Amino acid sequence: MSENETRGQIRTMILESFLQGGAPDALKDDVSLERAHIVDSVRTLELIMFIEETFGFSVDNDDAVPENFDTVNAIVAYIERKRGG
Amino acid sequence: MRVSQVTLLQEYMGRSAAAAPEKTSLVFRKQRFTWAEVHAQAGRIANALRSLGVQRGDRVALYLDNSPELAIGIFGALAADGIFVVVNAQTKADKLAYVLNDCRARVLVTDRILEPHYAEAIAQAKHLEHALIADLGDGPAKIGATTCHDFARTVASAAPTWPEPKQIPSDLAAIIYTSGSTGDPKGVMLTHHNMVSAAESITTYLENRADDIVLCVLPLSFDYGLYQWLMTNLLGSTLVLEQSFNYPAAILKTIEAEKVTGLPVVPTIASILRQWEEKGARLENIRYVTNTAAALSLTHIETLKRLCPNARLYSMYGLTECKRVCYLPPSLLDQKPLSVGVPMPNMEVFVVGPDGKELPPDEVGELVVRGPHVMRGYWEKPEITAEWLKPSPNIPNEMWLWTGDQFKRDADGHLYFVGRKDDIIKTRGEKVSPKEVENAVYALPGVQDAAVVGQRDDILGQAIRVFLVLTEGTTYTPRDVIQHCAARLEAFMVPKYVTFVSSVPKTPSGKITKKNIWDHSIGARLSGDEL
Numbered sequence: 001m002s003e004n005e006t007r008g009q010i011r012t013m014i015l016e017s018f019l020q021g022g023a024p025d026a027l028k029d030d031v032s033l034e035r036a037h038i039v040d041s042v043r044t045l046e047l048i049m050f051i052e053e054t055f056g057f058s059v060d061n062d063d064a065v066p067e068n069f070d071t072v073n074a075i076v077a078y079i080e081r082k083r084g085g
Numbered sequence: 086m087r088v089s090q091v092t093l094l095q096e097y098m099g100r101s102a103a104a105a106p107e108k109t110s111l112v113f114r115k116q117r118f119t120w121a122e123v124h125a126q127a128g129r130i131a132n133a134l135r136s137l138g139v140q141r142g143d144r145v146a147l148y149l150d151n152s153p154e155l156a157i158g159i160f161g162a163l164a165a166d167g168i169f170v171v172v173n174a175q176t177k178a179d180k181l182a183y184v185l186n187d188c189r190a191r192v193l194v195t196d197r198i199l200e201p202h203y204a205e206a207i208a209q210a211k212h213l214e215h216a217l218i219a220d221l222g223d224g225p226a227k228i229g230a231t232t233c234h235d236f237a238r239t240v241a242s243a244a245p246t247w248p249e250p251k252q253i254p255s256d257l258a259a260i261i262y263t264s265g266s267t268g269d270p271k272g273v274m275l276t277h278h279n280m281v282s283a284a285e286s287i288t289t290y291l292e293n294r295a296d297d298i299v300l301c302v303l304p305l306s307f308d309y310g311l312y313q314w315l316m317t318n319l320l321g322s323t324l325v326l327e328q329s330f331n332y333p334a335a336i337l338k339t340i341e342a343e344k345v346t347g348l349p350v351v352p353t354i355a356s357i358l359r360q361w362e363e364k365g366a367r368l369e370n371i372r373y374v375t376n377t378a379a380a381l382s383l384t385h386i387e388t389l390k391r392l393c394p395n396a397r398l399y400s401m402y403g404l405t406e407c408k409r410v411c412y413l414p415p416s417l418l419d420q421k422p423l424s425v426g427v428p429m430p431n432m433e434v435f436v437v438g439p440d441g442k443e444l445p446p447d448e449v450g451e452l453v454v455r456g457p458h459v460m461r462g463y464w465e466k467p468e469i470t471a472e473w474l475k476p477s478p479n480i481p482n483e484m485w486l487w488t489g490d491q492f493k494r495d496a497d498g499h500l501y502f503v504g505r506k507d508d509i510i511k512t513r514g515e516k517v518s519p520k521e522v523e524n525a526v527y528a529l530p531g532v533q534d535a536a537v538v539g540q541r542d543d544i545l546g547q548a549i550r551v552f553l554v555l556t557e558g559t560t561y562t563p564r565d566v567i568q569h570c571a572a573r574l575e576a577f578m579v580p581k582y583v584t585f586v587s588s589v590p591k592t593p594s595g596k597i598t599k600k601n602i603w604d605h606s607i608g609a610r611l612s613g614d615e616l
Contacts, residue, residue: 020568034331035150035198037175040576041331041357061361065335 006055007076013050014072018043029072044069051075057082086430087289089319092254093277095163097284098124099247101321105295110317112325112343113153120321123157125245130161132243137192137215137234141166141251144260146190148181148203150174151305151328154219154236156314158194159305164247167192168257170272173306174199175575180270181206185213188260188272188464194236197221207231254278260464261308263405266507268520272464273405282457283408284315286430290412291347291373291399297322299347300340302330302354307515308405309377313349333357337366344370348393351378351514355385356544362392369395377401377409378514379546380502386422400425402502406473407458407486410434411500424499432456434500436492441478444493449503452492459486508599510539512547515577519599522580525573526551529566531559536589536597537580550582550614552589552606561585563613582614 001009007029015022018038033039039047047069048059068078091097101110102124110120118126134145145162147169149155155171162169170188172181174196181202185193189212195203197220207213207228214231218224221235258280260272299317301324303310317324325343327336330353340348348371350358355376371393381389381400389398398418402425403409411434413426428434435443436450444450455477462470477483491503510517519537526535534554539547555561563583570579586609592598606616 018571020572032198034328035196037199037576039331040175041329041353042576044331061334061364063334065332065338069332 001055003076003080006079007072009054010051010072010075010079013047013054014038017046017050027072029076031072032066032070033072034066034070047075051079055079055083087285089281089285091281091319093163093250093252094258094280094284094315095127095160095250097315097318098127098160101318104321108321109323110321111153111156112323113151113156113327116153118153118157123153123160124247126153126157126240127160127164128245128247129240129243130158131164131248132246133217133240134161134165134167134192135248136243137217139165139167139192142168142256143191144168144170144188146170146172146185146188146193148172148174148176148193148195148199149219150196151301151310151326152196152219153326154194154196155305156324156326159311159314160318162194163258164250166248166251168260170260170262171306171311172262173304173575175577176202177573177575178202178205178209179573180575182209184262184270184272185210187270191215192217193231195219197224200224204228252277254281257461259311261306261311261405264509264516264518264521265469266509266518266520267469268518268524270521271466271469274461274464275408276461279408279458279460280315282431284312284319286432286458287312287409288316288319289430290414291375293320293322293347295321297347297372298325298343298345299323299349300325300327300336300343300345301349302327302336303349303351303514304329308403308408309349309351309514312408313347330354330357333361337361337368340368340371346370346372347375348373348396349375349377350389351376352381352385352546353513353544355381355389358392359384359388362388366392368393371396373397373399373415375399375401377403379511380423380425382543383422386418402500404488404490406460406488407432407454407456409458410452410454410488413499417499421495421499424495424501426499428456428500432458436494436500446494446496446498449491449493451506452488452490452500454486454488455483459484508538510537510547510549512539512542512545512549513577514546515575517549517578522549522551522570522574522578525570525578526553526566526580528573529561529569531556531561534589534597536599536602538599538602540582542581545581548581549578550584551580552584552586552602553613554586554589584616585611585613587611 102120106121111118145167219236258277262270265271301313397415400413474484489506522537536552542548590605
């Protein structure tokens with residue numbers, strides 16, 4: 001899967017599950033999902049579970065930090081790093 | 086009993102800044118502020134608010150996530166002689182508009198990231214003159230009749246010297262909105278005297294000290310979160326503020342790095358901490374852990390004891406209407422883990438029957454509270470106020486708070502929470518009115534009947550379930566209903582379970598009754614989440 005496909009999957013999941021199927025421009029890739037109230041603690045867990053199922057690796061507790069999950073860009077970079085490493 | 090001879094709440098900040106100007110007052114992510122810095126910034130905010138026309142007693146609404154703007158803004162509003170109203174940043178447009186109109190806020194302090202919600206609310210707010218918006222950038226200069234200003238720019242150009250206060254301790258300091266059984270939020274009116282008294286009682290029994298470093302992951306819109314900041318102001322100690330508990334691993338690192346000594350939790354946080362405790366995490370610097378909002382289970386208590394081996398653990402009970410009622414002295418935790426203990430200093434409580442007479446030990450009655458912390462009533466809701474505040478039977482003109490909570494006392498006088506008189510749901514530490522959720526569900530076309538109830542949940546305390554009867558020809562999935570609610574309600578109010586039924590139980594007069602709803606729904610369930 002290319003980086004663009006990864007980005008597409010993450011965006012689709014967030015738009016459909018957390019933004020009621022909102023228009024693509026409702027989600028900017030550099031916006032803080034926490035500050036914009038797109039995720040809360042329960043949704044953060046849902047997002048992590050989705051990533052684990054879709055991309056086939058498990059997310060360590062220590063990796064579950066805003067640096068890896070707070071924006072679409074951060075999530076894509078994290079997934080790419082995990083797959084590369 | 087701690088008595089700091091402060092009369093107005095904001096004087097705490099002035100005293101702490103004078104006593105230790107260079108000491109750290111507030112830590113938020115990578116930002117650190119000394120007491121001198123927060124004091125000067127509060128002065129600038131106060132002068133900026135005054136220049137926008139804020140006068141004694143005007144309401145200043147703050148609709149922001151936990152942030153320095155919010156924490157310092159509260160003191161800025163007070164220093165401007167205003168009344169602060171903190172609105173949870175999860176609030177959606179309609180409810181925000183309701184609050185702005187209900188308290189007739191003159192100024193709103195908010196953040197551009199919340200524009201999807203505040204823009205619509207401001208357009209409906211009839212009394213709002215100005216909005217101070219963090220990161221306004223290229224945002225509009227006007228929304229309806231309200232003028233928008235960039236927060237940082239406006240505040241930076243104001244003087245840091247605090248204006249001379251005109252308030253006295255009997256003036257209102259805050260209005261805190263809370264869910265009511267009718268569905269409309271009610272504004273709890275609290276005076277400076279109420280809040281100073283509560284802060285001094287709580288810091289007395291928690292044995293707080295000037296070298297405390299307190300972690301706050303709870304929203305400052307929730308009185309439990311708010312008081313963490315008020316109390317570190319009282320002591321001149323340090324608050325480590327977080328926006329949320331979304332990333333527990335990051336929070337645990339912060340606790341270690343900042344050498345946090347005080348950890349306020351709600352049961353949901355204790356549940357999440359369990360998996361870290363089981364992996365061997367230990368927080369050696371924590372001196373005390375507090376819990377309120379709902380009782381800790383025995384498992385949670387054991388988790389917290391192992392996670393924080395050097396901490397005193399306090400089980401507490403309270404309600405916004407009087408801040409806090411009672412706490413279990415930590416020495417009694419092993420002996421009476423399910424008790425919420427004794428009234429806090431300067432407060433007296435009674436467990437009474439329907440006739441208002443005090444009941445003997447072990448009999449269940451309503452908890453009635455008296456003391457300097459009891460609210461002045463609900464903002465412009467005299468009828469509901471009269472249901473909650475009733476005259477003392479023996480002291481003229483003293484009002485006692487009827488809490489609506491069922492309690493009992495044991496033979497030693499220790500208190501136990503038994504349940505609510507009304508059907509308010511407690512989830513993730515927040516109070517939810519079933520009526521408010523039902524109102525949102527009824528906005529969905531084709532909903533004939535909706536009944537919202539709470540059910541036991543290990544992580545949330547209570548989870549919200551909605552039973553729905555749809556009109557003929559209407560079909561929805563649980564996900565449709567949840568998404569509809571998520572667009573209208575704060576996240577903690579959104580149902581976790583949606584069950585479609587052929588009917589809900591009703592009284593002979595046709596009113597939905599929830600008494601037998603579980604038994605009834607076993608036969609009536611059509612689809613959706615199982616029971």
